[in-house]
Amino acid sequence: MGEESACPFCGAALPTTSPRRSYAATLGLSLGLMTAACSAATSSDDGGSTGAGSGSATEATSLSAPSASTGGDPTSTSDGAMTSTGTETGVDDETTDDPDDQGGSFYAGSPDTSTGEMDCDLFEQDCPLGEKCMPWGSTGGTWDATACRQVANDPQQVDEACTVEGSGTSGIDNCDIGLMCFDVDDKTNTGTCTALCEGSLAAPLCDDVSAVCAVFNDGNLPICIADCHPLAQDCEDGDVCIPVNDGANFACVATSEAVPVGEACDDVNSCAAGLACLQEPADCGPGWGCCRSYCDTSLGDPDATCTAIAPGQVCEPWYQDPAPPGFGNLGICQ
Amino acid sequence: MKLKEARKRLQIVDQLPTADSRRLSKTWSGTAPVPRLAVWEITLACDQQCIHCGSRAGAARPGELSTEECLDLVRQMKDIGVGEVVLVGGEAYLRNDFILIIRAIRDAGMSATMTTGGRTLTRARADAMVEAGISAVNVSIDGMEQAHDRLRGSEGSWRAAFAAMGHLRAAGANVHCNTQINRLSRNDLRPLQRALAQAGVTAWQLQITAPFGNAGDHPEILLQPYMYPALFDELEQLADDADTLGMKIWPANNLGYFGPLEARLRRLQKRGGHYKGCGAGRYVLGIEANGAIKGCPSLGGAANIGGTVREHSLRQIWEHAHELKYTRERTVTALWGYCGQCYYADVCRAGCTATSEPLLGRPGNNPFCHHRAQELAREGLRERIELVSKGPGLPFDHGLYRVITEALDPERRAAEGPVSVEQPRTSRLVDPSGAGRPLDIEAG
Numbered sequence: 080m081g082e083e084s085a086c087p088f089c090g091a092a093l094p095t096t097s098p099r100r101s102y103a104a105t106l107g108l109s110l111g112l113m114t115a116a117c118s119a120a121t122s123s124d125d126g127g128s129t130g131a132g133s134g135s136a137t138e139a140t141s142l143s144a145p146s147a148s149t150g151g152d153p154t155s156t157s158d159g160a161m162t163s164t165g166t167e168t169g170v171d172d173e174t175t176d177d178p179d180d181q182g183g184s185f186y187a188g189s190p191d192t193s194t195g196e197m198d199c200d201l202f203e204q205d206c207p208l209g210e211k212c213m214p215w216g217s218t219g220g221t222w223d224a225t226a227c228r229q230v231a232n233d234p235q236q237v238d239e240a241c242t243v244e245g246s247g248t249s250g251i252d253n254c255d256i257g258l259m260c261f262d263v264d265d266k267t268n269t270g271t272c273t274a275l276c277e278g279s280l281a282a283p284l285c286d287d288v289s290a291v292c293a294v295f296n297d298g299n300l301p302i303c304i305a306d307c308h309p310l311a312q313d314c315e316d317g318d319v320c321i322p323v324n325d326g327a328n329f330a331c332v333a334t335s336e337a338v339p340v341g342e343a344c345d346d347v348n349s350c351a352a353g354l355a356c357l358q359e360p361a362d363c364g365p366g367w368g369c370c371r372s373y374c375d376t377s378l379g380d381p382d383a384t385c386t387a388i389a390p391g392q393v394c395e396p397w398y399q400d401p402a403p404p405g406f407g408n409l410g411i412c413q
Numbered sequence: 414m415k416l417k418e419a420r421k422r423l424q425i426v427d428q429l430p431t432a433d434s435r436r437l438s439k440t441w442s443g444t445a446p447v448p449r450l451a452v453w454e455i456t457l458a459c460d461q462q463c464i465h466c467g468s469r470a471g472a473a474r475p476g477e478l479s480t481e482e483c484l485d486l487v488r489q490m491k492d493i494g495v496g497e498v499v500l501v502g503g504e505a506y507l508r509n510d511f512i513l514i515i516r517a518i519r520d521a522g523m524s525a526t527m528t529t530g531g532r533t534l535t536r537a538r539a540d541a542m543v544e545a546g547i548s549a550v551n552v553s554i555d556g557m558e559q560a561h562d563r564l565r566g567s568e569g570s571w572r573a574a575f576a577a578m579g580h581l582r583a584a585g586a587n588v589h590c591n592t593q594i595n596r597l598s599r600n601d602l603r604p605l606q607r608a609l610a611q612a613g614v615t616a617w618q619l620q621i622t623a624p625f626g627n628a629g630d631h632p633e634i635l636l637q638p639y640m641y642p643a644l645f646d647e648l649e650q651l652a653d654d655a656d657t658l659g660m661k662i663w664p665a666n667n668l669g670y671f672g673p674l675e676a677r678l679r680r681l682q683k684r685g686g687h688y689k690g691c692g693a694g695r696y697v698l699g700i701e702a703n704g705a706i707k708g709c710p711s712l713g714g715a716a717n718i719g720g721t722v723r724e725h726s727l728r729q730i731w732e733h734a735h736e737l738k739y740t741r742e743r744t745v746t747a748l749w750g751y752c753g754q755c756y757y758a759d760v761c762r763a764g765c766t767a768t769s770e771p772l773l774g775r776p777g778n779n780p781f782c783h784h785r786a787q788e789l790a791r792e793g794l795r796e797r798i799e800l801v802s803k804g805p806g807l808p809f810d811h812g813l814y815r816v817i818t819e820a821l822d823p824e825r826r827a828a829e830g831p832v833s834v835e836q837p838r839t840s841r842l843v844d845p846s847g848a849g850r851p852l853d854i855e856a857g
Contacts, residue, residue: 180437180683184697185467185623185711185767186452187499188528188551188591189616189663190435198684205685207676227680 198225201301202279204256213259214275214300215250222248222300230256237287241272261302262333276301293323293330304330309373310409312352319352326397338370340388355411373397377408385412414480416509420541423516429546432524433496437696445732446741447494448698452501452710455483455511456702457808459503460532462566465555465593465634467626467711467767468808470503477702480510482722486704487517489727495698497524497548501710503702504529506538512545519546528553528591531577532570539577539584549587551618552578556598557605564597564634578612591618591665594644595634606651610658617655619648620665621781625711625771625804625811632800638816639795641786645674652677666691667765671757672783690762691776694737701808706730708737711767713809716841739841740766743776749848750778750816750835751785771811772798774837775849780816794832795821801837801854813837813852 181190199205199212206212206227214222234255235241244251247263247270254260254272263270276292278284283292285303294301307313307320307329314320314331323330337351338344343366344356350370363369374384374394385392394410396402402409435450456477459470478486490498498518505511505527518525527542528551542550554574555564561571581588590609592598598605602619609617621636622628628635636644648662652674655662664678669688676686683689693699694708704722707713719734731737745758752763762777763769769779780786780796789795796818804810816835820826838849 180689180696181435181681183618183663183666183682183692184450184452184499184699185620185665185667185765186501186528187435187450187497187697187710188526188549189589189618189661190497190524190526190549200684207680207686227686 199227201225201275201299202277202283211256213250213252214248214296214302216246216248219246220248222296225299226250228252234258235260235272237272237274239272241270243268243270259302261304274303276303291323291328291330293328295323304332307331308405308409309353309355310375314352319348319350321347322355340370340372342366342370344368344370357411372412374410374412375408376410381410388412414509416512416537416541419509419512420544422513423541423545429519430522432519432548433522434524435497435696445738446695448490448731449494449496449696450499450692451490451495451497451698451700452499453486453700454501454503454702454710455505455514456508457503458507459530460507460567461504461530461570463530463564463627464566464631465564465595465622465626465628467623467628468503468713469626469806469810470808473503474702474808476704477508478704478722480513482704483510483514484517486700486722486727487514487521487523489722490518490698491521491523493728493731495523497526499551500525500527502529504532506534506542512541515542515545515547519548524548526551529577530565530570531574532565532567533573534577534580536580536583539580539586542581543584543586547586549589550581551589551591552581553591553593554605554609555593555595556601557608560597560601564593564595575608575612578614582613588614589616589618590614591620593620593622594668595622595628595636597634599636599640599644602647602651603654606654606658606660610660615659616661616663618663618665619651620667621768623667623711623765623768623771624798624814625767626809629771629810629812630803632798632814635798636781637797638780638782638786639797639821641781641783642790645672645783648678649674665765667768667781670761670764670782670784672787674783687760688764689760691740691764691766693766694740698731706734706737708740709767711809712770714807716770717809735845739776743846747846747848748777749838751780751789752778752782753848755785757784770841771804772814772837773816773835774811774813774840774852775844776841777838777848778816778835789818790821793821793825794818815854 201212201214204212209230210227211230212225213228215224215226216222217224228250231253235253236255237258241252241254241260243249243260243263247265252260257275258272259275260270261273274285274287274290276283276285280298280301283294283301285292287303289305290303291306292301293304305314309320309329312320317333318331319334320329321332332348334348335346336349338349339351340354341363343364344350345367347356350356354370354372356368357371358368372384372388374381376394376396381394385394392412395413397409397411398406437449454468457468457470457474458472462471500511500514506529515525525547526549527547531552552574554571555561558571562568578588592605594602606617622634624635652662661681662678663682669675671687675688679688680686697708697710699707699710701713705718706720706722706727707717709717717736719736720730748758748763752758755761763779764782765779766776768781770776780798796816798814798816801813801815803812815837817831818833819831820829836851836854838851844850
């Protein structure tokens, strides 16, 4: 069990053991990047490869509080992996039933609810030959589902310019399989072909060593984006360095608003460069969270940066021990 | 109870709970999987005499559940995780309390759907169903008028079915259609598709007539396995037209498997776009009108019925009856003949049990397969089935057939005769597991 073989006719992968989707991340990523809770989480411990700036695998962690919709009580284990205390993640190697499959019966007829798209697996890329599994917005908004989409003729490759059909969340683009057109300009419908993560949701990977797998939207958007250091703010112009994967990593995304320090933010990329949108303590007025400044704990007076912004604030280490290499001095004004 | 009386018992509500669906929403652990789809024969009474009827419906089944027993069973279904309940018959609407059952299903948060021949599905019945909260109705139409009426044993049946669709749509119901493909309806599929589209049908289930019940007694209407390549060529045309017509084609479990059309036909049904084996007892539950519980809605008898809700709870039967656990526990060692050696054996498991078991006496080998027919054709071979013996005449019973492999070329076939003959095998009652043993047909 568990093997896959290519179908000589239909080209579809044939999983004999169902992929399990117990992932519980809930970061919303709409046309802008919606806000998520962020706390200083531990990184996973696979030999240091998952730390911020490692450009390699990350554990699939969440930036937000457990969601009731995930059906359990997801908690982060000491190694950062997600577990669930619910009963919905049971694994039985004998069954080939996939969540999302729809049964049929001689007498039952077509289901009333099957007017939508069938989900697919972004990591397994289990769509029929000539199609690719893509994140898309099933309600026209943010990426909240996956679906099989045709691969374009002569598709664009990673980092090449691309176009989308409809909107940036339609899932229809001219990038190759395993890529999606990301960072789309909604006026021109053009963006850049960006790699979807490989591996698995539990252990996502990016081929590009300078990229980090950032998992957003309940796992519906696992994407490889450039890593960065929040103190250096070493992203390209127009991008900001934001925490991803439960704060374990940092990655570059396009800024949406450049909200100044101490003001309310609604998206994880709302804040200006050098700031993070954190939910707690939420003491800056209406909004999901507050823009807070990063600080350097290795400075002679690390709190000086913070008190200059707001009296009483101190520079707290971002990571609990151990911090990933190069990030030991990262702090946040609280 | 008269329909008018039943309608009076329907509580007037502003809104019913959001209906669940048959879609698998979770993986399972522990004792048993979750039966997301329940197919419930609430009566065996029927207003037609179909020559292909699997349950040999006509008169009500002795000892059918009372209204209160039905409502209790609804609660039990909800309790074990059912998402959609399909009411069938006979004709479900011939029990006037069917609308109370529909309402109970919807009140419990499950989808309530119905499959019907629609012979006497009047506007009043349609209104009552919609009032009760029916989620969708699948009307069975098997070919154009001549073929359908002959299959249904009832002149005017085809027109009545279209009239029923009209009543249902006028009442506000979601209406789908299902069609059995057999030698009478085979050549009607394209005109039927157009007629259905004109009638507003947007979802169309296709299935082959399987040899159980009355259909097993009529080999002359059953497709032959060697007809599959041409049939699937036509299905591809239907799929093309469906795209144009805005119609969704939904292949039933016995229409497949793993040929070049597989992914296209199953892309909305199965993740990965391919068949994944019989769902009976895994996520599908069958209920007979007397409360008998089985894994496959289309099979019956001692090999398939695990008990009755008059003696045990639904949960007990679902979780523990070995008859229902068959498809959960079987392995590829239960496959035999061509299917035992097939490339797709592990994931396909010989396709629909309700087709293979009635044909050959036990599951595990199924000549009604596109992949199989194509592969044999590449070798210059074809398969046909031949009736060995008829069934005893009980609901969901079956006779026995044999599979004959022979040359595709007519001249070679006439000159050389059969290449091989696959005889039916011992039933699961005789050999509960494994591939069984060939029956000694000559010795009886």
